[in-house]
Amino acid sequence: MRISAPVLKFGDNVDTDVILPGKYLVLVDPKDLAKHAMEGLDPDFPEKAKKGVIIVGGKNFGCGSSREQAPLALKFSGVKSVVAESFARIFFRNAINIGLPVIEFKGISKAVEDRDELVVDFDKGEICDVSNGRMFKVAKLPTFLLEILSDGGLIENLRRRMKKK
Amino acid sequence: MAKSSGKKKVQPGDIVDATVDMVMVHDLTGPLAIEAFKRIGISKVWDNKKIAIILDHQVPAESVKAAELHKMLRFFAKEQGTRFYDVGRGGICHQVMPEKGHVVPGTVMVGADSHTCTYGAFGAFATGIGSTEAAAVFATGKIWLKVPETIRIKVHGKFKRFVTPKDLILSLIGKVRADGATYKAVEFAGSTIRGMSMAGRMTLCNMTVEMGAKNGIVEPDESTLKFLEGRVKKPFETLKSDVGTAYERVMEFDVSGLEPTVACPASVDNVKLASELSNVTVEQAFIGSCTNGRIEDLRLAAEVMKGKKVKDGVRTLVIPASQEVYRQAVKEGLVEIFTDAGALVCGSACGPCLGGHIGLLAAGETCVSTSNRNFIGRMGSTQASVYLASPVTVAASALTGRITDPREVEAKVT
Numbered sequence: 001m002r003i004s005a006p007v008l009k010f011g012d013n014v015d016t017d018v019i020l021p022g023k024y025l026v027l028v029d030p031k032d033l034a035k036h037a038m039e040g041l042d043p044d045f046p047e048k049a050k051k052g053v054i055i056v057g058g059k060n061f062g063c064g065s066s067r068e069q070a071p072l073a074l075k076f077s078g079v080k081s082v083v084a085e086s087f088a089r090i091f092f093r094n095a096i097n098i099g100l101p102v103i104e105f106k107g108i109s110k111a112v113e114d115r116d117e118l119v120v121d122f123d124k125g126e127i128c129d130v131s132n133g134r135m136f137k138v139a140k141l142p143t144f145l146l147e148i149l150s151d152g153g154l155i156e157n158l159r160r161r162m163k164k165k
Numbered sequence: 166m167a168k169s170s171g172k173k174k175v176q177p178g179d180i181v182d183a184t185v186d187m188v189m190v191h192d193l194t195g196p197l198a199i200e201a202f203k204r205i206g207i208s209k210v211w212d213n214k215k216i217a218i219i220l221d222h223q224v225p226a227e228s229v230k231a232a233e234l235h236k237m238l239r240f241f242a243k244e245q246g247t248r249f250y251d252v253g254r255g256g257i258c259h260q261v262m263p264e265k266g267h268v269v270p271g272t273v274m275v276g277a278d279s280h281t282c283t284y285g286a287f288g289a290f291a292t293g294i295g296s297t298e299a300a301a302v303f304a305t306g307k308i309w310l311k312v313p314e315t316i317r318i319k320v321h322g323k324f325k326r327f328v329t330p331k332d333l334i335l336s337l338i339g340k341v342r343a344d345g346a347t348y349k350a351v352e353f354a355g356s357t358i359r360g361m362s363m364a365g366r367m368t369l370c371n372m373t374v375e376m377g378a379k380n381g382i383v384e385p386d387e388s389t390l391k392f393l394e395g396r397v398k399k400p401f402e403t404l405k406s407d408v409g410t411a412y413e414r415v416m417e418f419d420v421s422g423l424e425p426t427v428a429c430p431a432s433v434d435n436v437k438l439a440s441e442l443s444n445v446t447v448e449q450a451f452i453g454s455c456t457n458g459r460i461e462d463l464r465l466a467a468e469v470m471k472g473k474k475v476k477d478g479v480r481t482l483v484i485p486a487s488q489e490v491y492r493q494a495v496k497e498g499l500v501e502i503f504t505d506a507g508a509l510v511c512g513s514a515c516g517p518c519l520g521g522h523i524g525l526l527a528a529g530e531t532c533v534s535t536s537n538r539n540f541i542g543r544m545g546s547t548q549a550s551v552y553l554a555s556p557v558t559v560a561a562s563a564l565t566g567r568i569t570d571p572r573e574v575e576a577k578v579t
Contacts (some may be wrong), residue, residue, distance in 0.1 A: 023521055089377070159204075
């Protein structure tokens with residue numbers, strides 16, 4: 001799996017209340033959720049993300065609530081992947097479970113600039129900043145998580161595994 | 166975790182396939198879980214007695230949308246025969262789960278809510294998950310978990326008057342920081358914890374997620390067994406902390422010097438003393454939530470508010486965490502104290518904590534709250550501010566209209 005898109009940068013401790021405020025949790029259609037993605041930090045985010053972006057986050061990205069609507073809103077607004085210094089653990093699991101590829105890389109927020117063109121290769125464990133020509137080796141996700149991502153999410157993965165049995 | 170995965174021993178970093186003893190979803194995470202479960206393509210859940218569905222966030226339904234979601238959950242619960250707590254039958258999920266005997270020491274519990282870590286107060290391994298993962302548990306009863314490293318926090322000393330476990334956990338989060346325990350377990354130990362009520366232990370474990378922790382945990386003792394007596398019907402095992410465990414870190418904390426503590430906007434680790442914030446005026450005071458809506462919390466707030474009036478211009482909301490707590494508060498005359506003081510006592514639910522339902526804030530307004538998060542937009546407008554504090558500090562602040570060290574209010578009376 002190889003993802004390329006321009007970067008949108010965010011800081012440390014981006015919480016799920018700013019990613020998708022609580023008042024929208026009654027919305028069920030992911031496309032409706034996407035309209036409010038990142039509303040707490042940048043109301044223009046859906047417009048900026050719609051052509052496809054990679055979010056580069058700081059420490060503790062996605063902290064707070066377990067709401068899966070947060071990664072869903074990002075995914076459907078056009079976010080192709082999130083690379084962060086570190087993730088809050090529930091957000092990390094949720095993102096993979098809904099098929100949004102996420103990966104940790106300490107140092108990413110200093111290494112890349114807003115709007116740089118980034119290529120993230122999940123199979124090789126490589127991140128390349130095409131704009132400044134820098135390449136980084138990153139710790140790969142465990143194989144079973146890569147399989148969930150390549151199946152498109154946990155439910156699809158579970159269906160495939162149950163069929164096999 | 167070894168027990169749940171059929172292994173003799175596990176090490177931090179091991180990934181285990183754990184058997185889940187209980188899974189919980191609520192009205193904001195349940196609908197997505199049910200949608201996901203339907204996509205799996207099986208008709209029956211793995212074990213309907215191990216699934217609890219609790220309506221507590223948008224309760225009672227505040228919109229047609231919420232009503233539709235509740236209807237869907239009711240239907241699924243009936244069709245599958247799961248445990249189900251409807252409006253008026255339960256209250257906040259994290260209070261209802263232990264009250265109704267679903268929290269069992271030495272078991273693995275997951276819930277589609279980040280504050281599921283509350284149940285660690287009873288010596289269970291309990292952690293928050295998302296809706297899709299809850300659906301997978303509905304289907305299989307299994308979940309992958311990475312064995313966490315553990316931070317041990319040993320707490321000693323006696324709390325000063327009007328200083329509470331909430332002040333302790335806020336102070337600890339200020340030290341550990343919002344991401345300081347990410348992926349880790351946080352174990353509370355020491356003489357102060359042994360002498361602490363279950364309510365206090367729940368407040369501590371509840372907020373471990375605000376330092377990033379996977380779970381909080383307290384070794385069960387007599388107090389635990391006393392709470393569970395008559396609630397948990399099946400036999401269970403109380404596990405002890407492993408002797409010779411290599412902790413990632415051991416922190417010692419003496420509460421005898423602790424002062425009333427407040428988390429300022431807009432992160433939980435932005436901690437100051439209540440006495441330093443006396444110039445912060447408030448338009449709303451909220452006493453409730455899965456952090457501080459228990460009878461012990463309401464008693465403390467009532468002690469401060471008894472015979473007094475909340476300041477004009479401060480709307481004060483008191484929300485008992487469950488129907489059981491509500492009934493007890495009525496019985497003890499606490500509801501009368503609050504209503505006499507000019508506070509509004511609402512039905513057991515999450516209330517304004519997550520900004521989804523009642524008690525939202527307008528731009529420029531400030532709320533002092535006993536809940537657990539103060540992020541931008543958490544309680545309504547993105548231009549509103551939330552300060553987190555103990556029930557006593559919030560009650561004192563409701564009386565003065567500004568953030569107040571509760572001992573200041575008491576000093577005035579005597």
